[in-house]
Amino acid sequence: MKNILTICQKEIKSYFVSPIAYALMAIYAIVSGFFSYVAVGYFLDRSIGAMAGRGGPMDVNEWVIRPVIMNVGVISLFLIPMITMRLFAEEKRSGTLELLITSPVRDYEIVVGKWLGALAMYTCILALTAVNLSVLFLFGSPDWRPIATGFAGMLLQGGCLLAVGTFISNTTKNQIMAGAMTFGVSLLMWTFDWFTGFKSDAWAKVLAYLSLTAHFESFSKGVIDSKDVIFYVSVIVLGLFLTTRSLESLRWRG
Amino acid sequence: MIKVEGISKRYPGQTAVDNISFEVEKGQIVGFLGPNGAGKTTTMRILTCFMPPTAGTAHVAGFDVLAAPLEVKRRIGYLPETPPLYPEMEVAEYLQFVGKLKGLGGDQLRKRVAEVSEKCNVADVSKKLVSKLSKGYKQRVGLAQAIIHNPDVLILDEPTSGLDPKQIHETRDLIKGLAGEHTIILSTHILPEVEQICERVVIISRGKLVATDTVENLKNRMHGSHVIGLTVETEIDCRPVQEKLERVAGVSRVILKESFTGSHSFEIESLQGRRVQADLARAVVEAGWNLTELRQVSLSLEEVFLQLTATEAAA
Numbered sequence: 001m002k003n004i005l006t007i008c009q010k011e012i013k014s015y016f017v018s019p020i021a022y023a024l025m026a027i028y029a030i031v032s033g034f035f036s037y038v039a040v041g042y043f044l045d046r047s048i049g050a051m052a053g054r055g056g057p058m059d060v061n062e063w064v065i066r067p068v069i070m071n072v073g074v075i076s077l078f079l080i081p082m083i084t085m086r087l088f089a090e091e092k093r094s095g096t097l098e099l100l101i102t103s104p105v106r107d108y109e110i111v112v113g114k115w116l117g118a119l120a121m122y123t124c125i126l127a128l129t130a131v132n133l134s135v136l137f138l139f140g141s142p143d144w145r146p147i148a149t150g151f152a153g154m155l156l157q158g159g160c161l162l163a164v165g166t167f168i169s170n171t172t173k174n175q176i177m178a179g180a181m182t183f184g185v186s187l188l189m190w191t192f193d194w195f196t197g198f199k200s201d202a203w204a205k206v207l208a209y210l211s212l213t214a215h216f217e218s219f220s221k222g223v224i225d226s227k228d229v230i231f232y233v234s235v236i237v238l239g240l241f242l243t244t245r246s247l248e249s250l251r252w253r254g
Numbered sequence: 255m256i257k258v259e260g261i262s263k264r265y266p267g268q269t270a271v272d273n274i275s276f277e278v279e280k281g282q283i284v285g286f287l288g289p290n291g292a293g294k295t296t297t298m299r300i301l302t303c304f305m306p307p308t309a310g311t312a313h314v315a316g317f318d319v320l321a322a323p324l325e326v327k328r329r330i331g332y333l334p335e336t337p338p339l340y341p342e343m344e345v346a347e348y349l350q351f352v353g354k355l356k357g358l359g360g361d362q363l364r365k366r367v368a369e370v371s372e373k374c375n376v377a378d379v380s381k382k383l384v385s386k387l388s389k390g391y392k393q394r395v396g397l398a399q400a401i402i403h404n405p406d407v408l409i410l411d412e413p414t415s416g417l418d419p420k421q422i423h424e425t426r427d428l429i430k431g432l433a434g435e436h437t438i439i440l441s442t443h444i445l446p447e448v449e450q451i452c453e454r455v456v457i458i459s460r461g462k463l464v465a466t467d468t469v470e471n472l473k474n475r476m477h478g479s480h481v482i483g484l485t486v487e488t489e490i491d492c493r494p495v496q497e498k499l500e501r502v503a504g505v506s507r508v509i510l511k512e513s514f515t516g517s518h519s520f521e522i523e524s525l526q527g528r529r530v531q532a533d534l535a536r537a538v539v540e541a542g543w544n545l546t547e548l549r550q551v552s553l554s555l556e557e558v559f560l561q562l563t564a565t566e567a568a569a
Contacts, residue, residue: 006354010340017342099338099399102302103355104327251305 003109011117035071036132060142069150084165085179146222153219156232163239255437261310272461285452286441293461294441331405337396341385356403374398390421410440485547504528
């Protein structure tokens with residue numbers, strides 16, 4: 001446990017002493033700020049219509065917060081490969097992995113420590129969305145509970161992609177390769193449920209179940225469904241388990 | 255302290271280490287010698303539990319590298335060929351990180367960081383970023399990292415490679431100073447280094463163990479035949495001179511070293527136990543040539559090494 005914390009701390013530090021953390025946070029702040037602005041803009045436009053007697057009841061949660069949270073998922077699809085690509089690839093190239101492996105530390109402690117470090121970085125990025133949404137509280141009274149579940153969902157979903165990215169980073173020495181592959185795999189995991197649009201056989205259902213977005217739906221509505229939590233947690237555990245095994249196999253393969 | 259029994263490491267189509275066995279006593283400094291690609295790094299990586307052997311066992315401080323890797327890792331300090339440094343960390347911060355990884359904490363950690371910084375002469379750069387350090391400092395930080403948890407065994411992979419002569423000298427002194435407290439294995443292909451620092455030598459070539467002995471014994475062992483350096487001044491060609499020398503009784507081999515117009519240098523090996531200097535001198539003078547040099551060539555460790563690894567390569 002102590003070792004996990006040591007490695008996690010080191011990862012967080014290395015994000016924040018390099019430009020990576022600030023660049024990612026800046027990019028995210030701009031893009032998510034734009035998305036929030038657009039969502040609020042639409043909402044205002046509609047509410048003028050509502051005052052004139054057209055349209056249904058207005059709901060900040062439904063019209064602003066939910067789309068913003070869904071969009072955040074899309075941005076993280078692009079940012080997560082950039083967070084995870086360096087995790088192992090960099091240490092392999094510079095030879096520092098040799099230090100970690102020859103230290104009295106278990107393999108899973110290295111993997112979990114690194115993943116937690118990446119998750120902390122991702123949490124810092126998500127926190128910027130909280131800033132955007134908190135503005136809404138100044139002018140209205142949105143329900144905070146869907147926001148909380150939305151954040152829980154974003155963390156779980158991000159955790160899955162981070163675990164996938166951690167695994168992929170461990171398969172190569174090349175950061176660009178790791179980033180590109182993570183992006184590809186994340187995008188596929190994101191869009192698996194498109195199958196159900198035109199197919200309804202067993203395979204389509206299985207693939208749709210594996211889709212990350214399908215499980216996010218309920219979180220953004222303010223519902224924590226144990227089915228979805230179990231799905232996300234099991235993807236995270238599987239990803240980290242595979243990373244640990246592949247770290248071990250590096251030695252057997254030399 | 256270290257006991258290696260018949261370890262091998264095989265990759266598909268290639269054997270990196272082939273059935274190597276040796277032992278190292280507590281407190282000894284052992285030089286691990288071999289040409290590049292001989293299997294030095296692989297053997298060290300097996301000892302540090304970086305990779306498991308394909309066959310055989312190795313024990314460090316009584317613990318098996320396969321059965322109890324965590325115990326072995328706790329007792330080993332390892333400096334790989336390129337020091338495993340994080341460029342974005344400060345020196346003190348880096349040493350603290352490694353200390354924590356090795357299981358130190360609290361006051362003890364702070365004390366050890368200060369101690370090893372002092373010992374390895376990196377205290378003056380403790381607030382500097384690792385990426386800003388010179389090669390010599392980086393190497394010393396690497397060494398400080400290896401000894402931070404006061405390990406029983408130190409494994410150093412080419413600790414002086416890439417340093418300038420002054421830094422090499424300092425690093426050697428530092429390593430010598432660490433002997434006694436620690437059992438040290440260091441690999442190198444610089445032979446004078448072994449003569450200066452090490453008590454024992456393990457020579458490997460193409461993955462096989464060629465010799466393991468003390469430096470003195472190795473040199474003596476190779477002194478079976480004497481080598482004599484000889485320079486002759488004459489106007490004639492080198493061939494007849496060489497043939498004449500070969501006919502001297504007791505000479506087993508004559509090797510032409512250098513040949514200029516008017517001067518030829520040879521190295522002459524004699525049969526075991528024969529002193530041929532006087533006969534050689536007489537032969538040269540009787541032929542009417544000038545003898546300008548006649549000296550005993552002592553075998554350096556380098557030549558011992560070359561002889562040992564060359565026979566291995568031929569076989």
